[in-house]
Amino acid sequence: MHHKYKTPVYSLVMQGILLSIMTFGMGFVDLLFVGTWLSIPTYLIGFAFFYKFADKKTRG
DSSP states (O other): OOTTTOOOHHHHHHHHHHHHHHTTTSOHHHHHHHHHHHHHHHHHHHHHHHHHHHHHHHHO
């Protein structure tokens, strides 16, 4: 979690790296389709995990 913005920084960075690697072997439409279906669940799972972790830390 980013200490100031409370966003899942590492999840977003890993998504960027994965999508950058995928650009070498795919066309634009393929990349758009696959990237969307990979990034939405990854972001939601990562955000839920980090939110739950941060919520436990703030409760004590």
